[in-house]
Amino acid sequence: MPTYKITYFNxxxxxxxxxxxxxxxxxxxxxxxxxxxxxxxxxxxxxxxGQLPLLEVDGKVLAQSKTIARYLAREFNxxxxxxxxxxxxxxxxxxxxxxxxxxxxxxLESDAEKKATLVEKFKTETLSKHLGxxxxxxxxxxxxxxxxxxxxxxxxxxxxxxxxxxxxxxNPYDNxxxxxxxxxxxxxxxxxxxxxxxxxxxxx
Amino acid sequence: xxxxxLVYYNxxxxxxxxxxxxxxxxxxxxxxxxxxxxxxxxxxxxxxxxxxxxxxxxxDGKMLAQTKAVARYLAREFNxxxxxxxxxxRADMFIDEFDDISTEVYKFASEKDEAKKAEMSExxxxxxxxxxxxxxxxxxxxxxxxxxxxxxxxxxxxxxxxxxxxxxxxxxxAPFENxxxxxxxxxxxxxHPxxxxxINARPQTPF
Numbered sequence: 001m002p003t004y005k006i007t008y009f010n011x012x013x014x015x016x017x018x019x020x021x022x023x024x025x026x027x028x029x030x031x032x033x034x035x036x037x038x039x040x041x042x043x044x045x046x047x048x049x050g051q052l053p054l055l056e057v058d059g060k061v062l063a064q065s066k067t068i069a070r071y072l073a074r075e076f077n078x079x080x081x082x083x084x085x086x087x088x089x090x091x092x093x094x095x096x097x098x099x100x101x102x103x104x105x106x107x108l109e110s111d112a113e114k115k116a117t118l119v120e121k122f123k124t125e126t127l128s129k130h131l132g133x134x135x136x137x138x139x140x141x142x143x144x145x146x147x148x149x150x151x152x153x154x155x156x157x158x159x160x161x162x163x164x165x166x167x168x169x170x171n172p173y174d175n176x177x178x179x180x181x182x183x184x185x186x187x188x189x190x191x192x193x194x195x196x197x198x199x200x201x202x203x204x
Numbered sequence: 205x206x207x208x209x210l211v212y213y214n215x216x217x218x219x220x221x222x223x224x225x226x227x228x229x230x231x232x233x234x235x236x237x238x239x240x241x242x243x244x245x246x247x248x249x250x251x252x253x254x255x256x257x258x259x260x261x262x263x264d265g266k267m268l269a270q271t272k273a274v275a276r277y278l279a280r281e282f283n284x285x286x287x288x289x290x291x292x293x294r295a296d297m298f299i300d301e302f303d304d305i306s307t308e309v310y311k312f313a314s315e316k317d318e319a320k321k322a323e324m325s326e327x328x329x330x331x332x333x334x335x336x337x338x339x340x341x342x343x344x345x346x347x348x349x350x351x352x353x354x355x356x357x358x359x360x361x362x363x364x365x366x367x368x369x370x371x372x373x374x375x376x377x378a379p380f381e382n383x384x385x386x387x388x389x390x391x392x393x394x395x396h397p398x399x400x401x402x403i404n405a406r407p408q409t410p411f
Contacts (some may be wrong), residue, residue: 048297048339049336049339057290060290062293063297063301064296064297067293067299070293071290071292083277090270090276090277091254091268091270093273094270095270130255137254
């Protein structure tokens with residue numbers, strides 16, 4: 001088994017999907033969380049694009065959070081059983097990335113009143129549409145797992161999104177019963193539950 | 205061979221990487237370009253699209269959406285994704301980086317306030333882009349000196365991705381002036397026979 005290390009800050013943030021994949025797969029790794037003050041001086045130069053998270057596999061480095069998560073999912077047979085399932089999982093990843101990019105724009109709005117309006121508008125119009133598509137995909141797949149008929153990293157994406165969506169929109173899956181059910185079932189899987197219980201409790 | 209249909213608008217935009225992959229691989233596909241001014245989109249097509257957006261791919265009647273997911277699927281089907289799982293991850297990494305660059309471009313491209321747009325564009329071309337390209341130049345150099353490919357020892361969709369980014373960034377050598385290895389790579393990829401043939405034959409659109 002190779003030696004794995006994830007370097008990131010002490011947040012769930014852009015590293016948590018990878019951490020959930022390690023947990024679900026039962027694969028040990030070094031979960032290095034660095035202080036903001038030690039970045040960039042100590043770590044930035046090692047990073048291919050000057051950013052975290054960073055994955056090291058037997059000393060070789062990989063950057064970009066989505067790429068890191070996909071590589072791990074594939075190594076641990078959590079990517080999907082065939083090329084179409086793998087593509088569907090990639091599609092769901094990209095969809096969540098679009099949502100996150102749109103939320104970032106709102107997050108960065110400095111005018112508090114304008115921000116509140118944008119948050120409300122996003123929640124009632126945009127977010128429900130985006131999550132509605134995923135609820136449909138899950139329904140059309142029989143409601144059990146979002147891709148195929150067993151756990152993949154796409155299900156872990158849904159679990160992770162419940163947390164990061166939750167930072168701006170508490171209980172984001174309240175109106176999406178199948179997705180809410182999936183989040184609950186996967187969070188209760190032993191290795192995932194163990195990780196969620198023991199991971200550092202951070203605001204995001 | 206499956207039947208492929210790629211659905212998008214009549215522009216390079218978010219479909220061009222997929223088109224480049226089809227052409228580089230020599231795989232035929234139906235290059236559907238919808239005219240939204242004539243209502244062809246949404247038309248009957250929006251209901252077929254998994255997230256109600258273009259581009260999307262239809263393979264033997266099954267839909268797949270999201271540019272990068274589609275492009276990666278095609279690259280893997282046509283052996284343009286990278287020879288090992290590590291090479292495939294390295295290619296993915298470059299594609300994510302190009303996507304970060306594209307996201308920056310789309311931000312000011314869609315800005316309606318002309319003054320703000322000009323300011324954002326200037327900051328991008330003078331600060332943000334050179335920083336990104338600097339990282340790419342170093343990574344290319346790490347791959348056997350940088351006179352070959354971004355990943356491994358053969359063309360992958362990562363190479364097609366940077367060749368596509370060239371057009372998105374204005375289609376001139378200017379952004380790459382101080383980055384000779386990357387400039388060389390882009391030239392080599394765009395000169396690849398099947399790629400060059402497509403670049404010459406494709407509809408000429410502003411973006």
